[in-house]
Every structure is written in structure tokens, then in C-alpha cells.
Amino acid sequence: MNNKTDITNKDIRIKIRGLTKAFGPKVILDNLDLDIYAGESLVVIGGSGTGKSVLLKCILGLLRPDSGTIEINGQDIIGLDNDDMEKVRRKFGMLFQYAALFDSLTILDNVAFGLIQAHGVPKKEAHRIALEKLSAVGLGERFASKFPAELSSGMKKRVGLARAIATTPETLFFDEPTTGLDPVMGDVIDQLIVKSVKELGATGLTITHDMDSAKRISDRIAMLYGGKITWVGPTNELEKTDNPYVHQFINGLLEGPIKVSLAHSDRATA
Numbered sequence: 509m510n511n512k513t514d515i516t517n518k519d520i521r522i523k524i525r526g527l528t529k530a531f532g533p534k535v536i537l538d539n540l541d542l543d544i545y546a547g548e549s550l551v552v553i554g555g556s557g558t559g560k561s562v563l564l565k566c567i568l569g570l571l572r573p574d575s576g577t578i579e580i581n582g583q584d585i586i587g588l589d590n591d592d593m594e595k596v597r598r599k600f601g602m603l604f605q606y607a608a609l610f611d612s613l614t615i616l617d618n619v620a621f622g623l624i625q626a627h628g629v630p631k632k633e634a635h636r637i638a639l640e641k642l643s644a645v646g647l648g649e650r651f652a653s654k655f656p657a658e659l660s661s662g663m664k665k666r667v668g669l670a671r672a673i674a675t676t677p678e679t680l681f682f683d684e685p686t687t688g689l690d691p692v693m694g695d696v697i698d699q700l701i702v703k704s705v706k707e708l709g710a711t712g713l714t715i716t717h718d719m720d721s722a723k724r725i726s727d728r729i730a731m732l733y734g735g736k737i738t739w740v741g742p743t744n745e746l747e748k749t750d751n752p753y754v755h756q757f758i759n760g761l762l763e764g765p766i767k768v769s770l771a772h773s774d775r776a777t778a
């Protein structure tokens with residue numbers, strides 16, 4: 509990421525300790541610890557099926573872990589009831605893998621949705637903010653009255669990003685932001701993510717297995733493997749580490765401690 513964030517004061521926005529989540533006998537997250545500092549952009553990398561989405565869903569309160577704590581600004585969110593979790597989520601902005609726009613709403617209404625529904629902003633003001641955010645992601649007014657089906661995947665991602673930043677969130681979550689995009693559009697979305705996180709002064713948490721994207725948007729990278737964070741550090745130290753899991757993953761090697769079975773590719777730890 510350009511203009512690397514100074515995280516020397518180390519205010520922790522999200523503090524995860526001992527996070528464990530299993531589905532039946534399958535342990536996905538196994539006593540996982542991770543700190544995400546206020547104002548940084550942290551990217552969690554890891555192979556398919558290692559549990560990146562499960563981790564994200566636990567943080568968003570969409571999945572209940574079996575044990576452990578997730579503190580957001582010092583408040584443990586595990587076990588919060590829906591109303592209290594909703595209050596926490598109001599400070600979040602999210603860009604989902606396939607943008608997850610409402611097909612029946614115009615682009616303008618999609619971007620204004622959270623402002624009106626979750627924040628009670630009057631419609632006219634919400635539309636003014638939505639236009640401003642669309643412009644920030646490079647979409648002019650002529651897009652406002654279109655519907656998602658009329659847009660390409662890259663354009664939908666831009667709209668998803670405009671919607672994610674519309675409420676000026678404290679923390680932004682990106683789920684595989686470049687999936688389904690060509691490399692040029694992927695680069696554009698990455699640049700917009702960097703710009704948005706910086707302009708808002710937000711904390712960014714991204715999950716991806718796109719290494720180019722991870723390097724572009726992160727201040728720090730954490731690698732998930734075997735249910736734990738096997739390595740975490742500044743992005744520029746990723747290629748220097750002697751961690752064998754990181755080395756194998758970032759170089760796309762078949763040989764190494766990560767066992768990849770062609771017969772059962774559902775889970776990298778299998």
C-alpha cells in the first residue's frame with residue numbers, strides 16, 4: 509500500500525483471542541489469535557477452504573464461534589444479541605465477493621440503502637451522499653438510474669465499494685475484492701480500496717487468495733493455515749520470511765508443508 513500507515517501507536521481495533529470454530533468434527537479455526545490495528549489495512553491470505561470466510565463471518569457476527577473472544581474497540585461481540593450486534597455493524601462497511609447489490613434497486617438506491625435504513629438519513633440527503641460516493645469511485649451521475657444487471661462486474665464492484673463507504677464506516681471489510689475481475693480492473697479496484705480506506709481514516713480487513721491484490725492493498729499480511737495465523741507481518745517482509753507455509757503459498761509451489769490433495773480439494777489442511 510502507498511503511504512504506509514504508521515501503526516506505531518498500536519491502537520487495536522479488533523482483538524481476536526483463542527477463536528475456535530468447528531463444523532462437526534472439522535475444526536476450521538483452532539485457537540486463533542490476531543490483532544488488527546486502527547487505521548491499518550490488514551489482508552488475510554490463505555488457500556481455498558482454510559477458513560478465511562469463516563473468520564470474517566465470526567467477526568461480522570454472522571457465525572457464532574465455539575470459543576474465544578473478538579473485541580471490537582474493546583467490546584467482546586461474541587454473544588451480543590441482534591440489536592447490539594447491529595449497533596456494532598453500523599460502524600462497518602462491507603464489500604462482498606460479488607458486490608451483492610439489490611437487483612431491483614437502482615444504483616443510486618443501492619448506495620443510499622444503508623444510509624436510509626440503518627442510519628436514518630433522509631432520502632434526499634442520502635441520495636446526495638450516494639452521488640458523491642459514486643463519483644469517488646469513478647462513476648458519474650449517468651450511472652445513478654441504472655440497475656445492477658446493466659453493469660459489468662467491475663462496475664458492480666465500484667458500486668459495492670461506494671455503498672461500503674457511504675456511511676463513513678470505522679472499519680471496512682473486503683471479501684475477495686478482485687474475484688471475477690480482469691487484472692486491469694482488479695488493479696483499479698485495489699487502488700480505489702486503498703484510496704477509500706485512507707480518505708476515511710478507516711481500518712481495512714480483506715480476505716483474499718489473490719497475492720498481487722493482497723500486496724497492493726495491505727500494510728500487513730496475515731496467513732491463515734491449519735486454523736491459526738501461521739505468519740503475520742508487514743507486507744514488505746512477506747517475501748523475506750523463512751516461514752515454509754508462506755514460502756510455498758506465495759510461490760505457488762506443490763512441494764512443501766501445505767498438503768494439497770487433488771482428490772479432496774475442499775480443505776487445504778486435509
Ligand SMILES: Nc1ncnc2c1ncn2[C@@H]1O[C@H](COP(=O)(O)OP(=O)(O)OP(=O)(O)O)[C@@H](O)[C@H]1O
Binds near residue numbers: 531559560562563
Ligand atoms: N456453514 C458451514 N457448515 C459446514 N461447513 C462449513 C460452513 N461454512 C464453511 N464451512 C467449511 O469450512 C471450511 C472453510 O471454509 P471457508 O469458506 O471459510 O474457506 P475460505 O478460506 O474462505 O475458502 P475460499 O478461498 O475458497 O473462499 C470449508 O471446509 C467449508 O466447507
